[in-house]
Amino acid sequence: MIKCGRPRKGEELLSRDRLLDTAFKLFLENGYGNLSLETIAREARVSMRTLYSQFGGKAGLFGAVIRRCSDQFVTSLSEDSALEGSPEEALVAFARQFLHGITRPDAVRIRAILIGESLRFPDLATQFYEQGPQRTLLHLEKFFARQQQAGYFVAIDPHVLADQFLSALRSERSQKLQLGLEPTPDEVEIEAWARQTTSLFLHGCLADTGPVKIGSD
Amino acid sequence: MIKCGRPRKGEELLSRDRLLDTAFKLFLENGYGNLSLETIAREARVSMRTLYSQFGGKAGLFGAVIRRCSDQFVTSLSEDSALEGSPEEALVAFARQFLHGITRPDAVRIRAILIGESLRFPDLATQFYEQGPQRTLLHLEKFFARQQQAGYFVAIDPHVLADQFLSALRSERSQKLQLGLEPTPDEVEIEAWARQTTSLFLHGCLADTGPVKIGSD
DNA sequence: ATTAAATGGTAATATTTTTTACCATTTAAT
DNA sequence: ATTAAATGGTAAAAAATATTACCATTTAAT
Numbered sequence: 001m002i003k004c005g006r007p008r009k010g011e012e013l014l015s016r017d018r019l020l021d022t023a024f025k026l027f028l029e030n031g032y033g034n035l036s037l038e039t040i041a042r043e044a045r046v047s048m049r050t051l052y053s054q055f056g057g058k059a060g061l062f063g064a065v066i067r068r069c070s071d072q073f074v075t076s077l078s079e080d081s082a083l084e085g086s087p088e089e090a091l092v093a094f095a096r097q098f099l100h101g102i103t104r105p106d107a108v109r110i111r112a113i114l115i116g117e118s119l120r121f122p123d124l125a126t127q128f129y130e131q132g133p134q135r136t137l138l139h140l141e142k143f144f145a146r147q148q149q150a151g152y153f154v155a156i157d158p159h160v161l162a163d164q165f166l167s168a169l170r171s172e173r174s175q176k177l178q179l180g181l182e183p184t185p186d187e188v189e190i191e192a193w194a195r196q197t198t199s200l201f202l203h204g205c206l207a208d209t210g211p212v213k214i215g216s217d
Numbered sequence: 218m219i220k221c222g223r224p225r226k227g228e229e230l231l232s233r234d235r236l237l238d239t240a241f242k243l244f245l246e247n248g249y250g251n252l253s254l255e256t257i258a259r260e261a262r263v264s265m266r267t268l269y270s271q272f273g274g275k276a277g278l279f280g281a282v283i284r285r286c287s288d289q290f291v292t293s294l295s296e297d298s299a300l301e302g303s304p305e306e307a308l309v310a311f312a313r314q315f316l317h318g319i320t321r322p323d324a325v326r327i328r329a330i331l332i333g334e335s336l337r338f339p340d341l342a343t344q345f346y347e348q349g350p351q352r353t354l355l356h357l358e359k360f361f362a363r364q365q366q367a368g369y370f371v372a373i374d375p376h377v378l379a380d381q382f383l384s385a386l387r388s389e390r391s392q393k394l395q396l397g398l399e400p401t402p403d404e405v406e407i408e409a410w411a412r413q414t415t416s417l418f419l420h421g422c423l424a425d426t427g428p429v430k431i432g433s434d
Numbered sequence: 435a436t437t438a439a440a441t442g443g444t445a446a447t448a449t450t451t452t453t454t455a456c457c458a459t460t461t462a463a464t
Numbered sequence: 465a466t467t468a469a470a471t472g473g474t475a476a477a478a479a480a481t482a483t484t485a486c487c488a489t490t491t492a493a494t
Contacts, residue, residue, distance in 0.1 A: 004472035005460025015471080031333060033250020036451055047472045052453075087423075109336075116248060116333015118397045119326075125396040133392060154422050163389040164417055170387075172380040175350060179342040180335040200381055204421030205370050206304075221442035222490020232441080253481055264442045269483075 004047075016054055019044045024065045028109045032062060032117050059121070066124050069110055070131035083143045087152045088202060094140065095169055095194035102170065103184055108177050115178075137162050168197050221264075233271055236261045241282050245326045249279060249334050276338070283341050286327055287348035300360045304369045305419060311357065312386055312411035319387065320401055325394050332395075354379050385414050 007014060022044035026035055037058055041051050055061040083090045101107065118125040137159075144158035153161065171193070176182040185193070224231060239261035243252055254275055258268050272278040300307045318324065335342040354376075361375035370378065388410070393399040402410070 003460080004458085004470095006462065006468095006470040008461065012470085031250070031336065033248070034337065037453090038451070045472080047474090048453080049455095049473095050471065053470085057452085112332045112335060115329045115395050118329060118395070119248065120251065122397055126398060129393065129396055129398055133389070137389060151424055154420075154424050156417065156422060160413060160417075161422055164385050164414065167388045168381050168385050171384045172350070172354060176346065178332050178335070179346055180339055181343060181346055196377060197381065200373065200377075200421070202421050202423045203371075204417070204419050205373060205378055206419045207368055207371050220490080221440095221488085223438095223440040223492065225491065229440085254483090255481075262442080264444090265483080266443095266485090267441065270440085274482080 015044075015046050015050055019046050019051065019054065019061070020065060020068060022046075023061050024069065027062065027065060027113060028106060031113050032058075037061075062117075063121070063124055066110070066114060066121075066128060069106075070128050083140075087147050088198060090143070091165070091198045091201070092194050094143075095165075095198055096190060098136065098166070098169055099185070099190045099194060102174060103177060103190070105184055108174075108184075112178055112180075137166060140166065165197075165201055168201055169194070171197070232261075232263055232267060236263050236268065236271065236278070237282060237285060239263075240278050241286065244279065244282060244330060245323060248330050249275075254278075279334075280338070280341055283327070283331060283338075283345060286323075287345050300357075304364050305415060307360070308382070308415045308418070309411050311360075312382075312415055313407060315353065315383070315386055316402070316407045316411060319391060320394060320407070322401055325391075325401075329395055329397075354383060357383065382414075382418055385418055386411070388414070 019040070023040050026040055026043060037048065037051060040061070041048050051061065055064055083094055085093070114121075114125060114128055140162040141158045144153060144161040147153050148155065148158060173182060173185065173193070177184070236257070240257050243257055243260060254265065254268060257263075257278070258265050268278065272281055300311055302310070331338070331342060331345055357379040358375045361370060361378040364370050365372065365375060390399060390402065390410070394401070
């Protein structure tokens with residue numbers, strides 16, 4: 001028979017973590033509505049009783065899973081990217097890291113599930129946004145504010161600049177990723193995309209020369 | 218007793234339409250996984266039998282709903298926007314129309330549901346994308362190609378230009394809309410957003426003057 | 435007129451899922 | 465040693481849901 005009974009001192013959180021890991025994996029594979037608690041409990045080798053006493057039910061478990069992976073997001077993106085060097089190179093470096101983060105299959109999938117269930121879990125959606133995307137946005141906003149002080153950028157609200165740069169980075173590709181229509185991009189694609197977007201963002205796409213006059217010579 | 222029996226000639230599609238309308242409304246309110254067929258049938262004053270004979274089940278009904286509203290998308294956006302006038306004004310006009318379309322509550326919600334269920338309905342996600350976002354993208358792509366011929370824009374792949382412009386338009390706001398964290402923007406906000414985005418897209422944000430030299434005079 | 439098609443209403447059936455309960459086991463606490 | 469806490473396993477009870485079947489009714493088709 002598989003081990004059971006009260007856990008040893010210091011091991012109280014083992015089954016809790018195992019449960020969260022398993023639930024995370026299964027939610028990714030099945031979404032929220034299509035996954036039964038029994039499946040989770042069986043896979044995690046945990047009794048229904050433990051599941052209910054620890055999380056209170058399916059909604060509580062889902063919340064705990066989302067909160068935990070929101071926390072992971074924080075550390076992974078904003079903090080360690082220094083945004084140093086020339087403005088263009090700093091932005092490209094940031095873009096590379098950002099794209100790498102938001103295109104990871106797990107990140108895409110968990111976002112998709114949360115979007116689908118956001119009406120049922122409004123608080124979770126708020127927490128997720130504040131922990132993840134909003135912190136990234138604020139981080140980049142500060143960068144633009146600094147660079148404006150140094151005269152590198154035009155005088156547009158740095159919040160708008162950060163918003164627009166991040167949105168341009170997401171691009172059509174992330175929309176297709178979200179719908180499951182494209183594979184995860186590799187390093188090469190990400191690099192090209194980061195440079196292309198950054199360049200266009202900095203210089204715009206209006207021709208310097210003005211329109212070609214037909215019939216002129 | 219409520220009317221029943223075989224429908225009159227020419228009225229065969231009435232109950233089918235009523236069913237689709239009701240299902241659409243209820244899917245919007247409850248999502249896919251949280252809505253029972255019985256609820257739909259009762260609200261639409263339709264028997265379970267009709268539901269099954271017409272759509273085969275829940276998945277078939279959902280598919281029919283999504284397909285129908287994908288079709289509505291097509292006519293609403295791409296076709297009637299002529300993209301004429303000066304490049305900037307043409308883009309602003311397009312932006313206005315595009316933002317109006319993608320921020321409508323129903324559009325946001327149905328997208329959210331489809332994203333959440335895209336893993337379970339990969340074909341539906343494909344159809345939806347091809348009917349909606351992809352056609353818009355191609356439409357705008359042609360515009361940029363024409364304008365490049367006239368020398369108004371720099372020589373960047375028009376597909377990239379269209380992609381970047383649409384992505385910039387979506388902006389952080391649409392992400393928050395998708396998560397249910399913001400109300401639908403009004404005309405004034407949309408107008409401001411369309412102009413801001415278009416201007417930044419055309420001119421970029423790099424300062425013409427170059428960085429301010431500290432200590433120089 | 436008769437037959438067949440399609441329907442609404444009801445309900446029966448089967449399946450799935452949630453939730454609660456019980457028992458033996460293991461360890462903590464005292 | 466004894467008691468309490470927390471667990472795994474099983475399953476029972478309860479609820480929700482999907483699916484199918486049947487009946488009376490209305491109209492089409494012939």
